[in-house]
Amino acid sequence: MLAAGGTGYWxxxxxxxxxxxxxxxxxxxxDRPEKLPTSGQNILxxxxxxxSGANASLNTGKVSGARSDTALVMHIPEGRQQATAISIPRDxxxxxxxxxxxxxxxxPSANRVMFNSVYSLAGPACVVKTVEQMSxxxxxxxxxxDFAGFKGLxxxxxxxxxxxxxxxxxxxxxxxLEPGTHKLDGTESLAFVRTRHGIGDGSDLGxxxxxxxxxTALLSEIKKQDLLGSPTKTYKIADTLTESxxxxxxxxxxxxxxxxxxxxNGVNPSTMETIMLPVKYDTADPNRVVPAEPQATQLxxxxxxxxxIPESAKKSPATGG
Numbered sequence: 341m342l343a344a345g346g347t348g349y350w351x352x353x354x355x356x357x358x359x360x361x362x363x364x365x366x367x368x369x370x371d372r373p374e375k376l377p378t379s380g381q382n383i384l385x386x387x388x389x390x391x392s393g394a395n396a397s398l399n400t401g402k403v404s405g406a407r408s409d410t411a412l413v414m415h416i417p418e419g420r421q422q423a424t425a426i427s428i429p430r431d432x433x434x435x436x437x438x439x440x441x442x443x444x445x446x447x448p449s450a451n452r453v454m455f456n457s458v459y460s461l462a463g464p465a466c467v468v469k470t471v472e473q474m475s476x477x478x479x480x481x482x483x484x485x486d487f488a489g490f491k492g493l494x495x496x497x498x499x500x501x502x503x504x505x506x507x508x509x510x511x512x513x514x515x516x517l518e519p520g521t522h523k524l525d526g527t528e529s530l531a532f533v534r535t536r537h538g539i540g541d542g543s544d545l546g547x548x549x550x551x552x553x554x555x556t557a558l559l560s561e562i563k564k565q566d567l568l569g570s571p572t573k574t575y576k577i578a579d580t581l582t583e584s585x586x587x588x589x590x591x592x593x594x595x596x597x598x599x600x601x602x603x604x605n606g607v608n609p610s611t612m613e614t615i616m617l618p619v620k621y622d623t624a625d626p627n628r629v630v631p632a633e634p635q636a637t638q639l640x641x642x643x644x645x646x647x648x649i650p651e652s653a654k655k656s657p658a659t660g661g
Contacts, residue, residue: 358582361592367440367465373478378418378646382477384468385412386484409456410551413471415643421606424613424649425555427548430456432619433628437473439466464586475640481588489584491526496577497565499523500557510535529554545659552614559609620657632657
């Protein structure tokens, strides 16, 4: 019993020590939107494209620093039986608020900056502040995973199955898929969510569709696997994931993460709605997009009130949808 207890404590401490936490209250202060009027939750999910550390050996290019390669607001309404994932295009021009950097210095506010540059300049807390300012939505939590953690998670669960209707051949990401159903390993999955040159118009907007498709498939795979029936596999997944995970300080422990995950157990990934922030091409720079109005305002208003999102708020002029 002592040996089992000691081993259990060591495993818990090992995993718990992997998680990096950011104190949002300290970083952002009190000037934030009001919380939802219900028990619903809003979580910002970031995929970091850092090329350093364990990520350096991945085929992700040689750009220095890190950006929020993927960003979405996950809205879980009251009752936690469904969810809506709202992707924010990385090329969206936004107003960046004044932020405090990790070294304590101040980054002044700026207009018309690329959304994914905010992370590299001031870190995840500033991304949270930027999203809250542009949406008026209070973010209860944030979760960030980097390239290495994403690849390791997919490999740890044995791969993720996706179906593509058209061939994808992208030399930049290394993705080479024929039409049909494929089970992707970690390296292939990373290429899948990063590809854009082999689909649509080659922009970030086309990539978002693949990211949303993969996220649904990944969550479905995790949900259907009997992780509790395989303690070895459960530990492997947890160890891989927590090593590359950064969260807000309220979630930055294995116990809190597990409790939060259990509270979301009723959400069915197959019925989760995935949409993109309505955007239009910028008139001054056609390589960038800006939030489309009135659709974007309608979308964020529905999230703030924990209401059903109207169909008109899901239409994005940039994609013709």
